[in-house]
Structures are given as C-alpha cells and as structure tokens.
Amino acid sequence: MTSELKKRIITSVFLLILLVLMFLYSYILLCALIIIGLITWIEFNGLIIKIFNKSRLLRFLFKSCSLLYLSLLIVGVLYVAHDKPELKIFLVYSVLVSVTSDIGGLTFGKIFKGKKLTKISPKKTISGSIGSFIFSFLLIPFFNDLFNNHEILILFIITALISLTTQLGDLFISFLKRKAKVKNTSDLLPGHGGLLDRIDGIIFAIPVGYLLINYL
Secondary structure, eight states: OOHHHHHHHHHHHHHHHHHHHHHHOHHHHHHHHHHHHHHHHHHHHHHHHHHTTTOHHHHHHHHHHHHHHHHHHHHHHHHHHHHOGGGHHHHHHHHHHHHHHHHHHHHHHHHHOOSBSOSSSTTOBHHHHHHHHHHHHTTHHHHTTTTTTSOHHHHHHHHHHHHHHHHHHHHHHHHHHHHHTOSSSOSOBTTTBSHHHHHTTHHHHHHHHHHHHHHO
16 A cells, blocks of 8 residues: 555545534534635635736636635535534535545546546546446435435436536536646645545535435
C-alpha cells in the first residue's frame, strides 16, 4: 500500500466519522456546514481568480453565485435537519449515492481502464462511469424499505440521476481546475487535495437527490 493510498484511507475514515456525527448532533451539523461551506467557497474562488484574472466582473459574478448557492444549500440542509427530521434520510441517501459513485468510478477505472470518458479529466474512463452507476445501485436493497412509497424502478431511476449529477459535478470542477491549470483545489486533505475536490459531486447531488426522492 502506497503512502498516498494510506493518506486517502485515513482521510476518508475521518470524513465518514464526521458525517455520522453531523447526522447525530445538530450543533456539530451546524458548525461543520458553516466551516465546510466557507472552505469550499474559498477554494472555488481560488480557481475563479486564476481563470478570470483579467475580468473583475466575471470574478464578482462567480463569487456571488457560488456564495448564494452554498448559502442556500446550507440553509436547506439545516431546515430539513431541524424542522423535517423525518426527511433527513433523503439527504443521507443522496450523500451515500454520491460517495459510492466516486468509489465505483475509482474502482472500475483502476481495474478495467479502457477508453477515456472526456478530455476534461483524462483519468476518467467510460468503465469508471459505468462503475459509478453500478456501485450506487448497490445501496437500493438497503434503502428500499425506507422508501416504500417509491416503486423499485423509480428508485433505480432516482439513484441513476443522483449518480449522474455527482459525475457531472465532478467533471465541472475538473473543468475549472483544468482551466486554472491546477491539479487540486488545495492541499487541505492529505491524499485528496482540497475539500472541494472531495465534495464536488456531493454539493450538486444533495439538492437533486432530495427533490427527486421527495417529489418524484
């Protein structure tokens, strides 16, 4: 096992513990969301500054839109956690689909390799994308009883759309990193890069997953 892989495993375990604590304790959820939102916004703006270093207007627009989006996301999560605790499972499921999509993409990409998915992120392959969908579908048997209002086919469609959103979010941030000519958004998390590198798919998957599960 390489030192880089060890760092990724240790960081992943830490993040998983934090996720569990956020689910169990409201004050940890509040503090963690504020800190995560602030760091994510700073890292995103770091990319924007490098990309649009000659345009103050575009930098202002991206900074404003990203701040608004992250603020609404944080408020939405807190609202569900505090006023709609019975719906917290929707958020958890969206996050887990996003996480398993990342794991599936990495696993299948490493094992099967094959044709590249896009020039935006050379390391991503078609086999990795397929693996993302397959791994996310593995969650369905564990959550099927909790979503008894949804037919199994609908749950598969919802899960596929959350996974797709995760992958598109990942590609979007990869596109920005490519434009900014950086490998990672920061070096905050050993083995992972920046916080935005770790949650790039999750921040898009949460609202999409919640809306799909709650209203579809």
